[in-house]
């Protein structure tokens with residue numbers, strides 16, 4: 001039977017949603033980008049720019065911006081939701097009014113819902129009738145992708161059809177798309193690395209240097225594996241792009257907003273000031289609360305994540321937290 005779906009859909013016209021729409025557009029897919037902001041819609045449709053979120057970069061002419069979720073649902077077989085986790089359910093619920101069970105829904109967001117601790121793919125399943133669900137995650141700083149620098153991502157799904165069709169829609173000469181079936185591991189890696197990135201920003205804000213960064217990244221990934229095991233992941237996923245890969249990139253530089261949160265905290269700025277003036281969204285702030293509280297409940301020791309939680313949510317002195325991390329009792333004592 002012929003499909004009516006002739007476009008790829010992206011929900012959320014922020015920096016990541018716009019970049020994903022661009023990747024689809026340059027692959028000659030008709031691409032619908034849903035967003036709520038009228039000025040943004042006009043700018044994309046008339047000038048091929050989304051200057052509020054993707055700066056001066058020109059984006060594909062194959063993108064049509066729209067404020068109609070119904071239009072996206074009627075025309076797109078693959079729909080990617082790139083809305084921050086705090087609003088992900090609200091928008092997915094609305095989308096759920098229009099999609100049919102044969103469509104592919106992907107999350108491109110890297111966070112956990114604070115109230116329910118849900119992953120974004122669980123929300124896609126709960127709020128829509130779609131079963132063909134997946135997640136896109138990996139070391140994906142949007143600016144480098146829009147510059148066309150070689151990058152890669154991962155699409156994870158329990159359905160091979162989802163992987164194959166997503167690769168076809170998004171892979172290009174400068175953007176490689178890998179597939180795997182570990183949805184849980186890919187989603188957790190993409191979320192937990194944001195917590196480690198806040199700590200990395202703190203280390204750089206304090207000018208601690210490379211040994212400290214290496215210590216943090218290695219032990220941060222170890223904590224990712226420990227909580228992942230408790231949740232039933234295949235830890236080998238964490239050694240790939242969605243674990244080590246994404247942790248490296250977000251811990252490396254100030255293109256990451258989570259890193260910038262840590263950096264400015266170390267420079268003495270308040271969390272409120274940072275959230276209002278420096279970063280749009282930094283998923284690690286909420287994710288560290290979710291993971292820390294869960295770890296306490298299930299009795300898993302996550303010292304770095306606890307430290308980030310204490311700094312971010314309990315306003316503890318950064319040097320006191322670092323000292324207590326360094327001086328805590330060794331398993332060998």
Ligand SMILES: NC(=O)c1ccc[n+]([C@@H]2O[C@H](COP(=O)([O-])OP(=O)(O)OC[C@H]3O[C@@H](n4cnc5c(N)ncnc54)[C@H](O)[C@@H]3O)[C@@H](O)[C@H]2O)c1
Pocket residue numbers: 012013014015016017035036037053082083084085087090091108109110111140141142143280281283
């Ligand atoms: N920026 C990146 O390089 C990047 C890369 C990979 C993953 N991500 C993830 O993608 C997700 C989205 O981040 P982003 O970078 O695009 O953020 P952003 O701040 O650039 O954009 C967020 C977008 O979501 C929209 N939005 C927020 N709340 C909304 C609501 N209630 N209703 C409708 N629209 C709403 C905003 O209007 C905006 O268009 C995050 O989970 C992030 O971790 C980002």
Ligand SMILES: O=P(O)(O)OC[C@H](O)CO
Pocket residue numbers: 110138139140141142194197246249250255256257258259281282283
């Ligand atoms: O800017 P951040 O810290 O949200 O990171 C963006 C991406 O997740 C990097 O892969």
